[in-house]
Amino acid sequence: MSRRTLTALALTAFVLPLSACGSGGDGGGSADASGRIEGDITFQTWNLRANYKDYFEGLIADFEKKYPGTHVKWVDQPAEGYADKISADAAAGTLPDVVNVSPDLLAPLAKAGLATDLDKTAAQYKKEYLPGAWDGQRIPGLPGTYAFPWYLNTGPMFYNKALFEEAGLDPDEPPTTYDELFADALRMAKQSNGRVATLGNVPTIEDFGRYGASLMNEDGTAFTFNDAKGVELLTKYKQLYDAKALDPQALTATPESTGKKFLTGAVAMNPGSALDLENFKKQAPSLYKNIGITDQISNTGHVNMYVMGLMVNATTRHTPAAIAFAHFVTDAENQMAFAKKVAIFPSTAGSLDDPYFTKEDGTDVTRVRVAAAKSLKTAVNYTPVLFSDQMKTVLRNEVAKALQGKESPKAALDNAVKACDRLLKQQG
Structure with a gap:
């Protein structure tokens, strides 16, 4: 499975056709979950069958x-078009159980x-999950x-120590804040005459959150990432782009294309997960030898x-099952x-205290896993739940x-917020 799926970077959203909207503004259904656990149900996953x-x-x-007396039919949908498939099934009344x-x-x-609504039908299970995961x-x-928490994921920033050293930067002291990141990136671009970019992707909504921008108002009715912090972040990225400290092809980059540039030494830092270490070892032994591992860049501490x-589909005929x-x-x-x-983390209470997530054995893989598990205890899902795929495209453009x-x-973010607020009203 690709890193894109594993880390849920393919978190796409959609607006259901009006024909699918059935319950007004009260949210999901509260079907009766009591009764015998029996019957045929369908279980749908997202790009998991292959592996x-x-x-x-x-x-x-x-x-x-x-x-x-139960029978589970498992269907697995490809990552591409998953949101459209759910939308079509919802409109047609054929959504799996x-x-x-x-x-x-x-x-x-x-x-x-x-x-x-699990608070009405399955509240007895709430205590089994991390509070942040249930609230998520x-x-x-x-x-x-409206859903049982399943797996969580986060990952470190990888960096190329050799490139840091060539730029006169301390390879054992990578940046931890955005100010440090921007300073190091400008220096690296200057020292390499624009040959090496520190970053390969434009800022996403998560970056605005980690930078300290406000993303949305409290009642979830309007976006606010065009505040002073948001404008400051984008202004800094413009400086990086002009200096080639941000890869010139970042405007059209994908996680996969940026990953390849990191492998070849054209980009000095890249987010990833423990899975990537094995790829580095096989595909780029010289990079693996010089790989640095650090926390995600953040101004918030999270x-x-x-x-x-x-x-669980509110219209299922077999709610208990x-x-x-x-x-x-x-x-x-x-x-x-x-x-x-898989290199993911459980959302159940106490699971992250298991030795599997707390004890290192001297390998990079366990180092990444232990660090990620620790950070998950205070991690934040910065992407607003209501931030749809269309909105991500608007922001990127x-x-x-x-x-x-x-x-x-400032104008770019004002325009993005205006368009996203308009799309938000259409969702309602």
Whole structure:
């Protein structure tokens, strides 16, 4: 599975067709979860079959053994077009019983009354999950919690020590704040005559959050990332872009293309996960020998985390079985088993205190895992739940205009906020 899927960087969102909106403004349904656990249900995942077929088939077999009379049909959708597929199923009334969602995919489903409110139907399980993970399945403007927390992810920043050293920077003292990052990046670009960029991607909504900008008002009705901090961040990125401290191709970069530039030494820093270390070792031994590992750059003291959940369809004909299965997949035992197969982290209370996440064995892999697990205890999901895929595109386009000098950073962010607020009203 690609890093894009693992870290939920493909957190895309959509606006449900009006024909799918059924419950007004009260949010998801509160179907009766009492009764016998039986019946046929469908479980949908997001790009997981290729690498984890045995795990999920075993999980389903264990559930069906525990609850005779149940049958789980597993369907797995590709990463590409996943949001469109959910939207089409929601409109057609063919949404599976248990659905793998990110918070921004969940939001329109909850607003349309298609997500079961777990605070009403499964409140007894709340204490089993990290408070931040349970709260991460809430939707601004709606009462309730609309998905079982599943896996979490975060990752460090990798940096090329050799490139830092060539630029006269201390390879053992990487930047930890944005001010330090910008200073180091400008120096590296100057020393290399623009050959080496420190960063390969334009700022995203998460960067504005980590920088300290306010992203949204408290009641979730308007975006605010065009505040003084937001403008300051984009102004700094414009300086990097002009100095070639930000890769010239950053405007069209993808995580994969930036990763390749990091491998070849054209970019000095790149976000990633423990999975990447194995790739470095195989594909770029000279980089692996010089790899530095540090925390995400942040002015807030909190790193960014990505969250996944399992939503129970409010219109399922087998609510008890669907609730029981979603809980079974996300309980502490099964999340821990999954975490040992994939570089992700469980959302269940106490799991991050397991020796697997707290003890290093001298390898880089465990170093990354232990550091990430520790940071997750105070991590924040900076991406607003209501920040849709369309809004991400709007922000990216306006950022590009600012970097190219077509608009001032202030005008670009004002335009982005105005367009995102308009899209937000359409969601309602």
